[in-house]
Amino acid sequence: MKRVVPLAERPLHRWECSKASDTNELLGKTLKLTLTGIKMSKQHVYQRSDYDYFASIDSLWKDMDALGHINHTVYLTYMETVRMRYRKHLGIDDNRRDAKIGYILASVKIDYIRQARHPATFDIGERICRVGNSSFDTLTAVFIEDEDSPVVQARFTLVAYSYTDEMTVSVPDAVRKACRCL
Numbered sequence: 001m002k003r004v005v006p007l008a009e010r011p012l013h014r015w016e017c018s019k020a021s022d023t024n025e026l027l028g029k030t031l032k033l034t035l036t037g038i039k040m041s042k043q044h045v046y047q048r049s050d051y052d053y054f055a056s057i058d059s060l061w062k063d064m065d066a067l068g069h070i071n072h073t074v075y076l077t078y079m080e081t082v083r084m085r086y087r088k089h090l091g092i093d094d095n096r097r098d099a100k101i102g103y104i105l106a107s108v109k110i111d112y113i114r115q116a117r118h119p120a121t122f123d124i125g126e127r128i129c130r131v132g133n134s135s136f137d138t139l140t141a142v143f144i145e146d147e148d149s150p151v152v153q154a155r156f157t158l159v160a161y162s163y164t165d166e167m168t169v170s171v172p173d174a175v176r177k178a179c180r181c182l
């Protein structure tokens with residue numbers, strides 16, 4: 001019979017930080033984390049000049065969490081708002097139920113780089129960085145106004161979809177033309 005190990009006797013997961021001795025030194029440095037033997041490296045941080053389209057959003061009082069900084073979930077809302085504006089800028093009007101082609105969000109990879117506090121004006125940068133047959137990726141970042149390094153960056157994979165035919169469709173030419181690969 002297998003022995004159940006009481007919680008008090010279980011080993012704790014250890015996070016080991018290299019190149020930094022305390023939390024304040026972690027900002028802006030490469031950080032390697034070890035969690036029970038799995039190593040993760042911080043992704044490359046893209047700068048303002050890496051993005052093709054920008055729109056500004058002002059933070060709201062409700063965007064803060066109990067710690068006084070912008071809550072991590074709010075950044076996704078900012079990014080979605082600007083993603084919709086960018087598609088409209090490209091001439092893709094898909095924000096309607098009767099649109100011929102819509103987009104399904106298939107995945108999100110987000111990197112929280114540093115915190116921001118309210119009040120703030122954010123410039124959200126957008127770039128289409130990969131196009132496949134029926135999907136494409138956008139690179140999105142949230143910058144504090146007039147700063148070159150982002151607070152948050154993310155990569156979204158979207159799938160072109162016909163809700164009428166209930167099937168994936170080819171990515172429109174407007175998206176293909178706007179793509180600037182990494």
